[in-house]
Amino acid sequence: MDISNWRTRIDELENMIIELLNKRAAYAVEIGKIKKQEGLPVFDASREQEILNRVAEKTRAQNGPLSPESMQRIFQTIMTETRQVEK
Numbered sequence: 001m002d003i004s005n006w007r008t009r010i011d012e013l014e015n016m017i018i019e020l021l022n023k024r025a026a027y028a029v030e031i032g033k034i035k036k037q038e039g040l041p042v043f044d045a046s047r048e049q050e051i052l053n054r055v056a057e058k059t060r061a062q063n064g065p066l067s068p069e070s071m072q073r074i075f076q077t078i079m080t081e082t083r084q085v086e087k
């Protein structure tokens, strides 16, 4: 396969990732509404740590090519941005 074929595949995956990230954020918006009703803070350090641990574990099990640390950085950014839509 040539570069342009691989890029087409990447483009397709990006569309899926965008859709999934927006779906994830939409669920978080619902969590944000409940937190507001219950007077809870948006930031939940223990939940974020739990996600980061699971992300590293799953990435390790898949054997890369992304490292567990790299995947954790990606998910940390996702959660930081998600907090913004919950406000």
Ligand SMILES: O=C(O)C(=O)C[C@]1(C(=O)O)C=C[C@@H](O)C=C1
Pocket (backbone or CB within 6 Å): 028, 031, 032, 042, 043, 044, 045, 047, 048, 051, 078, 079, 082, 083, 086
């Ligand atoms: O699970 C929650 O409580 C959320 O608000 C969602 C979420 C996330 O993006 O996964 C976002 C902010 C919190 O700090 C923890 C997790």
